[in-house]
Each structure stands twice: as C-alpha cells, then as structure tokens.
Amino acid sequence: MAVAMSTVFFYLLGALALFFATIVVGSKRIFRGAVALMAVLAATAGFYFLLGAEFLAGIQLLVYVGGVVVLIVFVVMLTGSLGLMEDTPSFGRQVVAGLGALNFFLPVFGVLQFSALPEISHEAVALPGADVIGELLLNFGKSGYVMAFELISVLLLVALIGGLVIARKGGQRREEPT
C-alpha cells in the first residue's frame, strides 16, 4: 500500500514540479515566475518526504520556500519589476538555449536507460533522522563533518556582511567625485 502511494505521489509531484519549472523559465512576468519557483521547491520537499528524509523536507520548506523565495519576491518589489513584462527571448536565443538543455538531458537520459543501476529496495525505508545527522555534523572523528559545519557558519556570516555592504544605501555618493 505504501509503495503504491509512493508511485502515485511520485508521478503527481513530478508532473507538478516539471510544469511549474517550465513556468519559471517561460513566464513573461517575473513575479509569476517567483510564485511558480515556490511551487517547484515545495514539490521537491514532497519528494524528500517520499524518499524518507523528513528532516531535509522540513529544512527545504524553511530555507527555500520560507527564505529564498521571500527574498526573491522582496527584490522583485525593490527593483520595480512587479508589473514588468520581460520580452520573450528571440527565436535564436530560444533555439540555442533549447539545444543546450537537450545537449545535457539526452546524453544523461541515454546513459541512465542503458546502465545497470544498483537497486537496494523498493520498500519504504526510513532514512536516518535528525539525531544521526546532528551527530555526524558535530563528530570530531574520521567520518565527522565538524570542520565543514564550522566553515559553513563562517560562510553565512561573510554572506550576511557582504550582502549588507553591497546593498547599503550611500554607496553611490563616494563615486561622484570621479
């Protein structure tokens, strides 16, 4: 029963994610694209649930849907692109972009079709949860990630300060004398 449900949700969420992703890259309105991006990211959180990674699904909703998309919407409003209608890309641009995308997708698709991939199990498996992830993150041993974890916190601090410095007001005044 659980396996049958996972089949249904896989195809349902997969169709939704692909549909909204095409809206993100194809919509003329930037704001509509941002809302569709939110749907794509939420569908991905659903995939994480299906794969048994509940903690990651929660993180995905918190950081991406709650943080990144809201930030993008803020910038869309700050830069006055709210009602902006972007021109449809020229035909040549569409062809080149489509060829680029197909040039990635078709080889990958072919390789996946003709390669023997290992199959562990189709049964619903609960991946290790937040407790195991937390232990791995703060583990000093050989299989631990405490160094990367601390570096990520430094990176977030740098991004915070960098974002403030780049986007602060008054940066223009110093350039006027030149």
Added chain:
Amino acid sequence: MIDWLAAHAPTLKHWLILSSALFAIGLYGVLARKNAISVLMSIEIMLNSAVFNLIVFNRYIAPKGADGQVFALFVIAVAAAEVVVGLAIFVTLFNRRKTLDVTQVAAMKD
C-alpha cells in the same frame, strides 16, 4: 490496481531522470532569460535538482548512513548565502543603472 501501482514503484532510474529533467529546464532558463532575477531563479532550480540527487543516492545506495543528507544540508546553506549576495548585487545594479537586463551589463566583457 494497487498491485499494478506497487509493481511500477519509482526506482533509482526514475528519480535520476526526473532530477535531470528539472536540471535541463533550469539550464534552458539560464541560457534563454535576460532578466537577472529570472536567471537566478533558473539557477535555483538547477541547484535544487543537484541537492535532490544527493538525497536520492542516500536513499538507494546507502540507506543506512546519513552522509547524503549532510551534504544536502551544506549545499542548501551555500545556496542561501549565494542568493543573499546575488540579490544584493542586483539591488545595487538596479540603483545605479536602472536595469537588470544581463545583456546590457557588459562592462567587464571588453
């Protein structure tokens, strides 16, 4: 009906094809769009499908460990930092040039 659905459960191959399709759509957006915010949103789709792959491999190759999930957490944190800096650059760019068209911003090209 339930047996048929259970027999057609998604395998590793299906998940990988789905994530590479999402990646290809994002790639199209990066190459075709001109507005910088649209390009950033397409990049987000690509990053998201890459993270998705990490979870899929964690589930199907090494379901006992949590290393794929830890890597996914790191990538999500780096992506959030990248979005913050990128959007700050867009706000500054718009204040100075009144445009977000990436084809118009080519001062470093020559």
